[in-house]
Amino acid sequence: MKSWFRVILMGGLIAALGIPSESWTALAQQEGPQSPAPNRAPAQPAPPAPGQSQGQTPTPAPPPQVAIAVQSNIVNVDAVVTDQDGNIVTGLKKENFRILDDGQRQQVANFAPTDAVITIVMLMEFSKRYGGFFAYQAKNLSYSFLAQLKPKDWVALKTFDLKTTLVEDFTQDKQEVGQAIASLYFPSFSEANLFDAVLETVGQLRDVKGKKAILVLATGFDTFSKHTLDETLRRLKENDVTIFCVGVAEDIDLYSRGGGGVGYLQAKNQLSTFARMSGGYAWFPRFQGEMPGIFNSVAQMLRSQYTMAFSPSTPQDGRYHKLIVQVVDDDGNPLELADKKGKKKKAVVIAREGYTAPNAPTGD
Numbered sequence: 001m002k003s004w005f006r007v008i009l010m011g012g013l014i015a016a017l018g019i020p021s022e023s024w025t026a027l028a029q030q031e032g033p034q035s036p037a038p039n040r041a042p043a044q045p046a047p048p049a050p051g052q053s054q055g056q057t058p059t060p061a062p063p064p065q066v067a068i069a070v071q072s073n074i075v076n077v078d079a080v081v082t083d084q085d086g087n088i089v090t091g092l093k094k095e096n097f098r099i100l101d102d103g104q105r106q107q108v109a110n111f112a113p114t115d116a117v118i119t120i121v122m123l124m125e126f127s128k129r130y131g132g133f134f135a136y137q138a139k140n141l142s143y144s145f146l147a148q149l150k151p152k153d154w155v156a157l158k159t160f161d162l163k164t165t166l167v168e169d170f171t172q173d174k175q176e177v178g179q180a181i182a183s184l185y186f187p188s189f190s191e192a193n194l195f196d197a198v199l200e201t202v203g204q205l206r207d208v209k210g211k212k213a214i215l216v217l218a219t220g221f222d223t224f225s226k227h228t229l230d231e232t233l234r235r236l237k238e239n240d241v242t243i244f245c246v247g248v249a250e251d252i253d254l255y256s257r258g259g260g261g262v263g264y265l266q267a268k269n270q271l272s273t274f275a276r277m278s279g280g281y282a283w284f285p286r287f288q289g290e291m292p293g294i295f296n297s298v299a300q301m302l303r304s305q306y307t308m309a310f311s312p313s314t315p316q317d318g319r320y321h322k323l324i325v326q327v328v329d330d331d332g333n334p335l336e337l338a339d340k341k342g343k344k345k346k347a348v349v350i351a352r353e354g355y356t357a358p359n360a361p362t363g364d
Contacts, residue, residue, distance in 0.1 A: 073358065075101075075312055078114070078211075078242070078279060078305040079325045079351035083337040086297065088304045089347060092327065096335065097306065100324040101314045110309035116211045118153040118302050119170070121201050122177075125218035125248070127161035128190040135187045137248045138217040142181055144291045145215065146174045148299040157181065160197035162189035162224060194218055195225035195232040198274065202241050211302055213242040213280070219249040220267030229270065236277055237320050238356045244298045245271035246291075247284040279352035301350065316360040325351040 077099065081089040094111035122142060126135040142157075149155055157168040157180050168180035198216065205212050222229070236243075247268055268284060275282040281301065283294045314321060327335045327347050336344040 073311055073316060074109075074309055075355055076110075076240075076307065076309045077323065077325060077351055078307050079327075079349055080279075080301045080305050081327050081335075082348045082350065084339045084345045084348065088300055089337065090304060092306060094308070096327050096329070097308060098326040098328060099308065099310055100326070101310070101312050102321050103324075104313055106310040106313060108308050108310055110307070112307050114211070114305050114307050115303050118149065118155075118299065119205075119208055119210050119212045120149075120154070120302075121156045121158055121205065121214045123197060123201055123214050123216045123218075124157070124159045125161070125192050125194070126159040126184055126187050127192045128187040129192055129219070129221070129223075132187050134219050134248050135184075139181060139184050141246070141248060141288065141291050142217055143178060145295040145298070146178055147292070148295045149174055158197070158201060159184065160193055161187055162191040162193060164193075164197045164200055191224040192219065192221050193225040194220070194222040194270070195227045195229065198243070199227055199232055199235055202236065202239050202243075205241050206239065211242075211305075212240075213244060213298075213302060215298060216243060216245045216271065216274070217248055218245070218271065220245075220247055220264075220269075220271040222267075222270070233273065233277065236274065237354060239278075240352075241278060242280045242302070242352075243274045243278040244280040244301075245275045245282040246294060247271055247282070250284040250286050277353050279350060281350060312357065314357070316357050318357060318359040320354050320356050322354045323352060325349045 079097070081092060083089060090113065092113075094108055097108055097111070099106045099108060122145065124138045124142060126138065128135070146155070152172060154170045154172060155174065155177055156166070156170040157177055159165045159167055167184070168177050171177065194216075198214070201214055205214070225232075227235075249264065249267075268282075272282040274280075281297070283290075283297075285291060285294060308325075312321070327349050329335045335347040337347050339345050
């Protein structure tokens, strides 16, 4: 009854005030239920970034395979096979690989050759040490790497001296990175905190999916880092980022000059160790003409890895487990390849040296 009374009263007011019928219809529609707003398309995921976003919104590339990871007691390992001259070997099968975990042979489960999109950070030493000579050396050499990247590859540029600086966030525009390199003019500090820079970058890449790597262009010296070498090596054992290193100080004799309390031989050894532990490689060129070949090797190694997985038969003890990846022929003998002189030599396998096992689950 109250509803009918309101309708009759409203009709009387409309007639008395002379309100057009269209207004009445609009008013009725406003008081009625509203149609739900159309669903919005989900936002696109942001591209991987080692630092703060710079507002770029390129379409993310499909995620490639990770280098090594431990999830649900599964270990993934990437390996590159070369001959003694460094030529990459392709076309191998699962039966050609053996994996030893702390000396115990493992059953290779998943296996596939990969040619995935690359996600890589160029980490460049840009300091005033030695008058800034090596900073400009690294800058000039770095341009050559961009030519080895494909359109869908992601690349970022970071520099370090006393601290790290994100010069260019991840992008697929290689021209932007080239312009960022060209914008480097005068180093700010005389320190070279290599350990801190490597660990910071590895940590920023931890959650990035796919084939991820760091290309370090540095002398290998560390002068003022908060982290020690032992701490750096321990934390690298817990990560799955492949590190490639290019020493930029080989063309000048530093052996008699020392360098922040360590000699040049130790500086080179530090770069070599970072690369070897992570399944990468280290080069120490004397001439700039060597760089295109070196950077081509970096890209080819990342694109030519064999990806394998196994479920460890070794304990989940929270310890570092040593890995050995072997490659054999169809008869189970060590694979041998002919070198430039036609002499048969064992194939070379480049893979991560180990992984840190998870702790065994405890009952409630």
